[in-house]
Amino acid sequence: xxxxxxxxxxxxxxxxxxxxxxxxxxxxxxxxxxxxxxxxxxxxxxxxxxxxxxxxxxxxxxxxxxxxxxxxxxxxxxxxxxxxxxxxxxxxxxxxxxxxxxxxxxxxxxxxxxxxxxxxxxxxxxxxxxxxxxxxxxxxxxxxxxxxxxxxxxxxxxxxxxxxxxxxxxxxxxxxxxxxxxxxxxxxxxxxxxxxxxxxxxxxxxxxxxxxxxxxxxxxxxxxxxxxxxxxxxxxxxxxxxxxxxxxxxxxxxxxxxxxxxxxxxxxxxxxxxxxxxxxxxxxxxxxxxxxxxxxxxxxxxxxxxxxxxxxxxxxxxxxxxxxxxxxxxxxxxxxxxxxxxx
Numbered sequence: 127x128x129x130x131x132x133x134x135x136x137x138x139x140x141x142x143x144x145x146x147x148x149x150x151x152x153x154x155x156x157x158x159x160x161x162x163x164x165x166x167x168x169x170x171x172x173x174x175x176x177x178x179x180x181x182x183x184x185x186x187x188x189x190x191x192x193x194x195x196x197x198x199x200x201x202x203x204x205x206x207x208x209x210x211x212x213x214x215x216x217x218x219x220x221x222x223x224x225x226x227x228x229x230x231x232x233x234x235x236x237x238x239x240x241x242x243x244x245x246x247x248x249x250x251x252x253x254x255x256x257x258x259x260x261x262x263x264x265x266x267x268x269x270x271x272x273x274x275x276x277x278x279x280x281x282x283x284x285x286x287x288x289x290x291x292x293x294x295x296x297x298x299x300x301x302x303x304x305x306x307x308x309x310x311x312x313x314x315x316x317x318x319x320x321x322x323x324x325x326x327x328x329x330x331x332x333x334x335x336x337x338x339x340x341x342x343x344x345x346x347x348x349x350x351x352x353x354x355x356x357x358x359x360x361x362x363x364x365x366x367x368x369x370x371x372x373x374x375x376x377x378x379x380x381x382x383x384x385x386x387x388x389x390x391x392x393x394x395x396x397x398x399x400x401x402x403x404x405x406x407x408x409x410x411x412x413x414x415x416x417x418x419x420x421x422x423x424x425x426x427x428x429x430x431x432x433x434x435x436x437x438x439x440x441x442x443x444x445x446x447x448x449x450x451x452x453x454x455x456x457x458x459x460x461x462x463x464x465x466x467x468x469x
Contacts, residue, residue, distance in 0.1 A: 172342075173403050175349050183233045183346060185292035191255075194291050195236055198255025202239070205259065212242040212262060220420045221260050224271065228279045231353035233286040233346070246428065248368065252281040254290040262424050267371075268364065271417035272410070275351050276361030283346035289339040344396050348404065357410035358400050365393050 171181050187194075212218060222240040229238040236256040246263040253259075258281055260274075268274040284290070335343070348358045369390070 172346070175353060175404060178231065178233060178349060178353050181233060183286055184235070184288040187288055187291035187295040189291040189294060191236065191288075194288065195255035198253040198257045202253055202257040205253075206241070209259075210244040212244050214423065216423060217262070217265075217420055218242055220416055221265070221274075224275055225258055225260070225278050225282070228275060228282055228350050228354045228356075232279070232282050232350040234282060236285070238282065238285075248371075250277050250281050252285050254285065254288075256285050258282065258285075262428075266421060266424055266428070267367070268417075269367075270360055270413040272351065272356040272360035272412050273364040273367075274417070275354070275356045276347065276358070276364055279351040279354075279356075280343050280347035280361070282350060283343040284335065284339070287339070287342055287346060289335050289343070293335065293339070341392070341395065344392060345399050345403070348396060348399060352404050352407075355411040357412050358404060359397075360412065362393055362396050362400070365396070369393075 171177070172183050174181060189197075218241075221242050225238060225240045234256065238256045238258060240258045240260065242265075243259050243261050245261040246266070247261055248263045248267045249261040250264050251259055258278070260278065264277055265274055268277075344361075348361060351361065352358045
């Protein structure tokens with residue numbers, strides 16, 4: 127029997143370690159909850175809407191939750207410095223309230239930080255660790271509050287399922303598997319090429335997920351918006367709207383949608399899951415007068431920008447305007463939000 131030299135032994139030991147990690151992380155069966163209701167016994171854990179917040183939907187990862195939050199915070203600070211943020215308190219408060227309501231009705235295990243970007247592109251994205259960014263283009267493109275809520279729920283689902291951490295775990299293990307190639311001349315170039323691509327692609331990888339992850343985020347997002355009271359079919363409606371807009375004006379949709387477009391297949395699957403997973407309700411929250419007010423405020427600013435090519439008027443809360451104009455008669459108190467429901 128041929129005796130292995132030290133280099134070959136080292137390579138073999140690394141491969142054994144990598145294979146062991148794969149087996150531990152991705153081959154072990156998920157635990158079965160003994161207290162599952164008999165009515166839900168035939169359903170998969172991730173499809174049990176009644177267990178939202180109690181179930182485990184996060185994928186296994188060698189990256190700790192604390193590390194994931196720290197990484198997300200690091201890149202969030204970069205975005206905060208480079209992107210133009212909306213400073214209007216009315217817009218920020220409304221979008222944050224919608225997102226936090228969905229987060230409370232999700233499987234999210236980390237706090238959610240929400241910020242609005244002054245960008246007309248239809249987009250929203252979440253960094254690992256719970257840092258959510260919403261473009262004003264998404265708010266303006268949505269016909270109803272529930273459509274905007276559906277996209278936000280989809281992004282929250284990515285964070286709850288820890289898709290980024292799972293993706294980085296697989297990429298890291300792949301790198302470990304390629305370490306032995308360093309010991310051969312050609313393999314050295316291959317390994318360093320993969321390492322360089324991995325390091326340079328980390329920020330972009332925050333926003334790109336494979337089809338399985340997107341499908342899971344669709345399913346979980348529908349559940350979260352349903353649990354929060356929104357009409358889940360609004361998400362499908364917005365999908366169709368994005369497809370139609372891209373058909374009329376190719377390239378008009380942001381990269382996050384073009385990388386993982388709302389294809390007809392995803393729409394059909396979402397419709398099937400709404401019927402199969404979500405129990406019917408007598409009514410759903412579709413939109414509110416607050417959403418209409420926020421859209422109007424943003425439309426005023428966007429119109430001013432188009433006409434002048436400069437920044438639009440500064441948006442202020444009504445109370446601030448009163449303080450600056452004490453001579454004006456006191457305005458009537460704002461009416462509470464009007465809840466519109468769809469049968």
